[in-house]
Amino acid sequence: MRQLLIRGMLVGLASAVPAYICAWFLGEGPLEAAIAFEEQRSLAEGVHEHGAEVVSRLIQQTSGLAIALAAVGVAVGGLFAIAFALAHHRIGRLTARATSVVVAAAGFVVITLVPFLKYPPNPPAVGDPGTIQQRSLLYFLTIVIGIFAAITAAQTSRRLAPGHGEWNASLLGCGVFVAVVAITYVVLPGGTVTAPGFPPDVLWDFRIASLATQAVMWVTLGIGFGALTERAATGTRRERTPKAQPSDV
Amino acid sequence: MAQAPPVRSASIPAQIPLRDILPWAVFALVIGMLLIYFVGAEQGATSLFGGNIIHEFTHDGRHLLGFPCH
Numbered sequence: 001m002r003q004l005l006i007r008g009m010l011v012g013l014a015s016a017v018p019a020y021i022c023a024w025f026l027g028e029g030p031l032e033a034a035i036a037f038e039e040q041r042s043l044a045e046g047v048h049e050h051g052a053e054v055v056s057r058l059i060q061q062t063s064g065l066a067i068a069l070a071a072v073g074v075a076v077g078g079l080f081a082i083a084f085a086l087a088h089h090r091i092g093r094l095t096a097r098a099t100s101v102v103v104a105a106a107g108f109v110v111i112t113l114v115p116f117l118k119y120p121p122n123p124p125a126v127g128d129p130g131t132i133q134q135r136s137l138l139y140f141l142t143i144v145i146g147i148f149a150a151i152t153a154a155q156t157s158r159r160l161a162p163g164h165g166e167w168n169a170s171l172l173g174c175g176v177f178v179a180v181v182a183i184t185y186v187v188l189p190g191g192t193v194t195a196p197g198f199p200p201d202v203l204w205d206f207r208i209a210s211l212a213t214q215a216v217m218w219v220t221l222g223i224g225f226g227a228l229t230e231r232a233a234t235g236t237r238r239e240r241t242p243k244a245q246p247s248d249v
Numbered sequence: 250m251a252q253a254p255p256v257r258s259a260s261i262p263a264q265i266p267l268r269d270i271l272p273w274a275v276f277a278l279v280i281g282m283l284l285i286y287f288v289g290a291e292q293g294a295t296s297l298f299g300g301n302i303i304h305e306f307t308h309d310g311r312h313l314l315g316f317p318c319h
Binding site: 001002004005008023027028031053054055059060061064065067068069071072074075076078079081082085086088089090112115116119120121122123124127129132133135136137139206209210213214 | 263264265267269270273274276277278280281282283284285287288289290293294295300301302305306307308309310311312313314315316317318319
């Protein structure tokens with residue numbers, strides 16, 4: 001288990017590299033455009049929103065962005081390893097590689113896609129600073145509900161698997177998940193905020209860049225973690241009889 | 250959740266018992282939440298330290314990772 005956790009954190013850290021490349025090429029353009037819009041607006045309104053620049057744009061775009069991605073990569077990688085350990089051999093007869101990809105796909109849907117569709121990320125100038133607390137609360141609440149929905153779905157499909165077969169049970173589990181998320185979407189208040197006059201193509205490009213950056217992290221985690229775990233399992237244990245060595249994957 | 254170990258493929262050991270996962274899960278959760286908090290929310294929605302250095306430093310990452318930033 002210790003090895004799994006360390007592996008998850010390291011692969012998570014590594015996933016920050018492709019994510020940074022993605023963020024740099026796709027994300028920085030719309031971010032710069034949004035900041036330019038913000039400054040134009042401040043000038044027009046005669047108020048200075050940001051005050052003196054505390055951290056230069058160059059730092060924000062390089063070390064700031066890299067360290068933010070690395071920190072989240074390590075955090076998500078560690079939690080991913082725990083989710084993998086829980087899922088392995090509990091969500092059907094899948095190899096380590098396949099389990100890893102399934103867990104990463106679920107992670108992408110629950111952590112990234114579910115909040116994205118209800119409370120899409122906004123570039124600078126779009127959000128109203130006065131509602132930051134409410135928006136953050138709703139954003140994190142959506143993720144927490146999504147996690148519980150996913151756990152409920154997984155347990156439902158596990159319970160149904162003996163009677164209905166693994167495929168049908170998985171589909172029913174997905175149905176439970178979609179139902180809970182749909183109800184959540186309806187019940188929670190809407191969150192779309194747009195600044196008047198903000199260029200819509202910049203907003204679109206920014207959101208696609210955000211989605212792509214996160215998708216790249218999940219893909220790296222799912223494939224990288226699975227490959228390393230599979231190799232560790234087959235490389236060191238092929239000769240031995242497959243005796244249960246639970247804490248030692 | 251005690252249950253019979255499933256059929257194993259040749260190279261992979263059985264389920265990892267929940268009691269083995271638990272302490273590591275707590276550890277990963279604490280570290281993970283702390284890191285995500287500082288990248289995603291400190292000096293934005295809530296603030297432990299004054300100023301906005303952390304907010305500004307993680308600014309681009311915070312936006313692109315989908316957190317409400319400001």
